[in-house]
Amino acid sequence: MVVNSLLKHKMQKIGGGVLWLLVLIISPVQAEEVRSGIVEQSLGRDFGILVGDIIEHYYVVQVPAAYSLTPASLPPSGEMDYWLQLLNSEYELIAENNQFRHYRLHFTFQTFYAPLDVRALTIPALTVRFIADDKAEQITLPAWHFTMSPLKEIAPRGVASDSNQNAFMKADLRPKTIPISGLQQQVWILSLTLLGLLLIWMSLKGYFFAFTRSPFQQAFHQVKRLRKHHYEPSAFYQALQAVHLAFNRLAKQALFAHQVDTFVLQHAELKPYQQKIDDFYQLSTEVLYSEQKAGSLNDFDQLLQLCRQLAGVEKLALKKS
Amino acid sequence: MSNVAVNSDNLLHDWHQKAATLQQNINQTILGQEHIIELMVVAIFCRGHILLEGDVGVGKTTLLRAAAESLGGDFERIEGTIDLMPHDLVYYTHIANDGKPAVNEGPLLKHGQDLSIFFFNEINRARPQVHSLLLRVMAERSVSAFNKTFHFPHLQVFADRNRIEKDETFELPAAARDRFMMELHIKQPKAEDQLKELMFNTRYYDADKLVDSADKAVLPFNQLNEIAVMIQDQIHVSETIQNYGFHLCQALRRPQDYDIKISDIDTEKLVLGGMGPRGISYLARSARAHAWLKQRHTVTPEDFHAVIRAISKHRIFINPVYNYNGEAIIEELINGVLNTIPSP
Numbered sequence: 001m002v003v004n005s006l007l008k009h010k011m012q013k014i015g016g017g018v019l020w021l022l023v024l025i026i027s028p029v030q031a032e033e034v035r036s037g038i039v040e041q042s043l044g045r046d047f048g049i050l051v052g053d054i055i056e057h058y059y060v061v062q063v064p065a066a067y068s069l070t071p072a073s074l075p076p077s078g079e080m081d082y083w084l085q086l087l088n089s090e091y092e093l094i095a096e097n098n099q100f101r102h103y104r105l106h107f108t109f110q111t112f113y114a115p116l117d118v119r120a121l122t123i124p125a126l127t128v129r130f131i132a133d134d135k136a137e138q139i140t141l142p143a144w145h146f147t148m149s150p151l152k153e154i155a156p157r158g159v160a161s162d163s164n165q166n167a168f169m170k171a172d173l174r175p176k177t178i179p180i181s182g183l184q185q186q187v188w189i190l191s192l193t194l195l196g197l198l199l200i201w202m203s204l205k206g207y208f209f210a211f212t213r214s215p216f217q218q219a220f221h222q223v224k225r226l227r228k229h230h231y232e233p234s235a236f237y238q239a240l241q242a243v244h245l246a247f248n249r250l251a252k253q254a255l256f257a258h259q260v261d262t263f264v265l266q267h268a269e270l271k272p273y274q275q276k277i278d279d280f281y282q283l284s285t286e287v288l289y290s291e292q293k294a295g296s297l298n299d300f301d302q303l304l305q306l307c308r309q310l311a312g313v314e315k316l317a318l319k320k321s
Numbered sequence: 322m323s324n325v326a327v328n329s330d331n332l333l334h335d336w337h338q339k340a341a342t343l344q345q346n347i348n349q350t351i352l353g354q355e356h357i358i359e360l361m362v363v364a365i366f367c368r369g370h371i372l373l374e375g376d377v378g379v380g381k382t383t384l385l386r387a388a389a390e391s392l393g394g395d396f397e398r399i400e401g402t403i404d405l406m407p408h409d410l411v412y413y414t415h416i417a418n419d420g421k422p423a424v425n426e427g428p429l430l431k432h433g434q435d436l437s438i439f440f441f442n443e444i445n446r447a448r449p450q451v452h453s454l455l456l457r458v459m460a461e462r463s464v465s466a467f468n469k470t471f472h473f474p475h476l477q478v479f480a481d482r483n484r485i486e487k488d489e490t491f492e493l494p495a496a497a498r499d500r501f502m503m504e505l506h507i508k509q510p511k512a513e514d515q516l517k518e519l520m521f522n523t524r525y526y527d528a529d530k531l532v533d534s535a536d537k538a539v540l541p542f543n544q545l546n547e548i549a550v551m552i553q554d555q556i557h558v559s560e561t562i563q564n565y566g567f568h569l570c571q572a573l574r575r576p577q578d579y580d581i582k583i584s585d586i587d588t589e590k591l592v593l594g595g596m597g598p599r600g601i602s603y604l605a606r607s608a609r610a611h612a613w614l615k616q617r618h619t620v621t622p623e624d625f626h627a628v629i630r631a632i633s634k635h636r637i638f639i640n641p642v643y644n645y646n647g648e649a650i651i652e653e654l655i656n657g658v659l660n661t662i663p664s665p
Contacts, residue, residue, distance in 0.1 A: 241665045253660035258623040288561045288665055290619040 034064045034100040036130070036137050046146035054087070055109040055123070055146075061139050062100050066132035069093075069103050073129035073138075083113035084123065105141070115150045122146075215246035216311035223307060227300040236295025239303055240284050246307065247277075250314070257281035269313050276306055329555055333613065336548050340366065340614060342539050343391050350387040350535045351380055352519055353510025359614070360505055360631050361388055365477065366610045368549045369502025369603060370459050372444070372493075372635070373481040379507045381481040383528045385440055392545075393538025394437020394475060397428045401447035401482075403489050407454040411466045429464060429471075436473045437542045441480040445490040452497045459500040475542055495638065502603045503628075504635035549610075556609040557619045565622055565664035566608065570601045572658040573633055581657040586643065586650060595637040604632045622664050630655055 040060035049055065063069075074089045088108040095102040105128065113121060125143040129136060222242040229235040247255045251263050260281055264274045283299070295303075340362055347358045364371050365388075373381045389396045399410065410429045417423035425431070429439065441447075441455070455478070458464055463472045480501070482490075498504065510516060519525050524534075558566075572579040573596050576588040583591070596604075608624040615624070634651055643650050 237665065244663065244665060248663055254663040256622045256626065256664070258626065285619075285621055289559045289621050290557060 034062065036063045036067070036139055037061065038139065038141070039102065043144055046144070047149075049111060049146055049148050050151055051112060051114040051148070053111055055111060057105075057107045057109070057123075057141075057144065059105040059141055060094065061103050061105060061128065063103070063130045063137055063139070064132070065096060065099050065101055067101065067130035067135075067137050068132070070129045070131055073127065074105075075107075075126055080109075080124070083111060083121075085110045085112065111148065113148050115148050116152070118147055118149055120145060120147050214311050214314045215249040216243075216307045216314060219243045219246035220304060220307035220311060223300060223303045227297070227304070230295055230297055230300055236287065236299060239295065239300060240287060243280065243303055243307060244284065246310070257285055269316070270310065273306075273309060273313065276309070280306055329551055332548075333551060333555055337613065337616060339540050342536075346391045346536050346539050347384070347387050350531055351384045352525070353512060353515040354380070354384060354507065357384070357505050357507055358388075360503055360628065363607050363610045363614060363628060364503045365392065365545065366549055366552055366613070367502060367603070367606045368477065368546060369607070370478040370500060371480070372498070372501040372504045373479070373507055374484050374504060375481075375507030376509065377483050377485055379509045381483070381507055382442055383532060384507070385479040385481060386528075386532045387535055389438040389440055389479060390532055390535060390537050391539050392437055392477075392542050393540060394542035395432035395435040396438045396440065397432060397436060398440040398442060399428050401441060401443040401445065401451070403446060403448065405447045405451055407450050410451070410454060411464065429458065429473075430466060434472060434474060435543075437475050437477065439473075439476060439478050441478060443482060444480040445482040445493060447491065449491055449494065452491070452493060456497055456500060459497075474546060498635045499597070499599055501635065502607065503631040505631055506634075552613045553606060553609055555618070556612050558605070558609065559619065561665050562620050562622070565662065566601075566605055566620075566625060568662045569625060569629065569658060570596050570604065572662055573637060573654065576654060576657065579658070579661055581654070581661050583650060583653050583657060586653075588654075590640055591643060591650070591654070593638045593640055596633055597636070600633065600636040604629065607632055626659055629659070 038059055039062045040058075042058040044056060069091055071091065074091060075086055077086050077088055080086050086107065087110050088106075090106045092104045092106075093101060094104045107126070109123060111121070113119065123144040123146070126141040127138050128141065129138045131137075219242045223239045226235045226239045226242070244255075247263075250267065251259075255263055257278075260274070260277055264270050264277065270277065280303070283302075287295070343365070344358055344362050347361070348355060351358065361371060361384075371385075373385060375381050386398075399405070408427070410427050412424050412427045412430070414422060414424050429436070439458070444452075444455075454464070458473070458476070459478050462474060462476050463470050465471075478501075482493075510519070525531060568579070572581060574592055574594075576583075576591065581588055604625065607628040608620045611624040611627050612618075612620045617624075630652075633655060637651050637654065639647055639650060
């Protein structure tokens with residue numbers, strides 16, 4: 001029991017010492033204020049920079065937790081010098097606890113300096129401000145020195161610089177194309193399917209043949225179809241309309257009875273049929289503008305005969321031309 | 322067929338002979354204007370007023386005088402001048418034989434109901450006030466003066482204007498132009514033999530003698546109103562031709578709806594107005610009268626084609642942007658409409 005109590009006492013002494021040690025180690029840190037400054041930076045290559053190059057600078061800065069960045073203190077985008085352009089400046093709060101805050105700053109510059117030989121240049125120092133209630137803090141991002149290279153071909157001796165095949169200046173590489181062979185096949189299949197469907201639809205509607213038939217051939221087929229309903233007054237009206245439409249299409253305008261003479265003069269191949277054309281227009285005038293009578297089968301047959309004859313004449317004229 | 326219809330047919334046939342005589346009579350006086358004279362006869366049988374337009378010295382006045390003389394009835398002529406005022410048409414004041422001031426009826430009133438033709442020469446030289454009076458005379462065939470209304474049941478107004486001179490002239494307002502049934506554009510004859518005839522035939526040297534040489538009053542003018550009504554009643558218009566006439570008028574107002582193309586012109590914005598109810602009614606009436614003149618009982622597209630220019634040209638109002646070439650554009654529009662609208 002004595003041993004145990006002694007051991008316990010020793011342990012208590014050791015435990016108290018460890019606690020003291022911890023207090024000694026930790027307390028100065030807790031007591032010391034967080035220092036403001038740059039904790040991390042990435043500025044990129046500071047040589048071999050050519051005219052028009054983009055220069056990107058990243059910084060991670062630390063400030064005490066109470067401080068926050070004043071966005072207005074970031075330099076505005078625009079010209080910083082006659083050769084230097086600040087394209088963009090951004091900031092982001094990336095970490096914070098009750099002691100500090102970490103901000104990441106990102107600056108994008110573009111240089112337009114066009115040196116004739118290697119030239120040392122400097123991006124000036126930038127100052128970023130932080131505020132906390134009535135206090136202010138500022139961090140200076142140091143000036144950055146770099147060298148710019150000229151855009152000048154190095155012409156090695158012995159290599160021709162004229163325009164022959166050994167010329168130093170050569171065409172750029174071809175851009176790599178994205179492989180679309182798989183897609184191409186699908187596109188072809190889809191296009192052919194759509195075309196097939198369109199052709200089927202057109203042939204079902206009768207449009208396909210309409211392209212190949214002459215106006216009078218089309219009229220012939222329509223009149224033939226309407227002849228089956230010859231007892232209906234509207235059938236003869238539609239039949240006359242179909243033949244009129246054929247004449248209009250051939251004349252490329254609405255053709256009327258009093259214009260037939262001029263029309264026949266312009267289409268000499270129709271001259272032998274002028275009497276029949278006149279008869280058709282006379283019949284049409286009688287039916288459409290006065291009597292509105294239903295057509296007899298004979299009337300339909302005459303229309304069919306006229307259409308057949310004029311389609312034949314038209315075909316012959318096309319062959320000759 | 323009933324007796325009334327037979328009588329009407331016979332009467333119309335008789336009157337057709339008279340119309341042919343009238344046309345022939347005017348054609349004998351005026352050379353190379355057959356189509357214009359035919360249109361004038363159409364207007365006479367529709368009881369419509371006529372405005373003649375053309376270059377100087379093409380025979381506008383002679384033509385109207387010849388037409389007026391051939392028609393018969395009382396004829397009055399007045400010259401459009403810049404100082405002409407409406408009251409000059411209605412009355413005039415003078416010192417009478419007894420030495421006292423007197424007021425007498427002016428050219429419009431003095432013939433009473435027998436006034437058949439009122440010929441207004443150089444109408445565009447008269448002021449708008451005169452045009453305004455004329456609006457009523459043409460539309461209502463009446464005028465109010467001396468606290469009463471005077472009616473002119475047989476009145477037809479013939480007017481002319483030249484299109485060359487623009488100084489000291491007053492463009493007719495759209496409303497006044499719309500009251501003229503037809504605006505006829507007279508051009509000089511193109512045929513060589515006709516021009517030689519005009520140049521060397523002494524008959525054409527003296528316009529007064531020329532007009533006097535024509536037969537006078539070949540028609541009973543006071544029956545024209547009844548005949549005009551009869552023509553409109555008797556000439557048949559089928560449903561097909563009604564559709565055709567309707568689409569012609571629609572296409573003149575909205576050419577873009579009928580896919581009518583005019584080179585370098587945006588047809589969507591071309592026509593601002595025109596061919597209103599009076600215009601389309603005149604078109605139908607003149608188509609019927611034309612069919613009758615051609616001895617047909619039914620109106621066909623040919624009738625519309627014959628009269629549409631005279632009826633519609635002065636009734637189409639186009640966007641001022643196109644005024645620089647307005648006449649040619651309207652002509653092209655009418656051609657486009659006639660060539661595009663089919664029948665049936």
